Amino acid sequence: MDKDDSNNIYEIVGQKFAEYLTVKNYRKTPERYAILNLIYAEQRHFDIDSLSEALTKCNFRVSRGTLYNTLQLLLDCNLVLKHQFGKNTSVYERAYNNDFHHHLLCTNCGKIQNYNDENLDSILKNEKIKYFTPTHYNLNIYGLCSVCAKKLKTKNS
């Protein structure tokens, strides 16, 4: 997340996307690049609504259909990840230059945080499962973020 790298990131993911579009014979439209750039400008998790709003703020209105369409392309070329955290709405995040991590989900305010534990990861990666060939996994930890934990403690005392 080095500031000096940020321009590089745009270039790199832009180029990766371009390669993918070329190989697939898809067109390089301004909408597609606007969406990609915005995703890599925002650091955190987002859903369709927040992405749409953010685009509107940049004076770049993109229709719902195109948003979903483009997100699917970005999923296909591994530039975006998609999550379902028990709500109906899907949550997305950028995939490039974003190390593997788990998620902490506050059941009070809905805040989503990344969580890393290399020790835990190495254990998970080395799990031997009978009659099953794992490709990937996700670990979601539900509970209270520090802000909500404090709030609720005060309320109850």
Next chain:
Amino acid sequence: MDKDDSNNIYEIVGQKFAEYLTVKNYRKTPERYAILNLIYAEQRHFDIDSLSEALTKCNFRVSRGTLYNTLQLLLDCNLVLKHQFGKNTSVYERAYNNDFHHHLLCTNCGKIQNYNDENLDSILKNEKIKYFTPTHYNLNIYGLCSVCAKKLKTKNS
């Protein structure tokens, strides 16, 4: 899952549900008990459709609204668990007498299996997370079940 216990399970969960309904001043309707009993008769994971079908097979038609309503009650009194495995449809399973477990999800056929690893669980339970108070977590492992792994291997060779 001892056969001799099965009648006991119905009695126990029925009583727990009854207590909950009494405390909440909710009514004890035949629909609610039919749904509860069916859930505890079927061992595995189910969604709204399969639950509805199974009820119809018992000649007990229950409307969609009532199914969702009752499932919410059963969630509230901890007799049922709800999952989202990345699909739109929620998946449920009974909670009583059903030890904590993870899930193996076949990305080819959609099969859901339980998965246990006490060693892993104790590590997860003892995770100390800064600025976060965990209440529960879930670990979903995606990959290929043995049947699909064999099928795909044959196809590719």
Next chain:
DNA sequence: ATGTATGCAAACCATTTGCAATGAC
């Protein structure tokens, strides 16, 4: 008798699809 629970149908919300118009190639 009272008022909650039911069934039904309509509403809702995220996502997908169909189609005419636009614009990348």
Next chain:
DNA sequence: GTCATTGCAAATGGTTTGCATACAT
């Protein structure tokens, strides 16, 4: 000029809601 992509609006699918009727209390 061609045909993929866009925007729009309608369709879809899971879930929720509103309301008149049925029934647990």
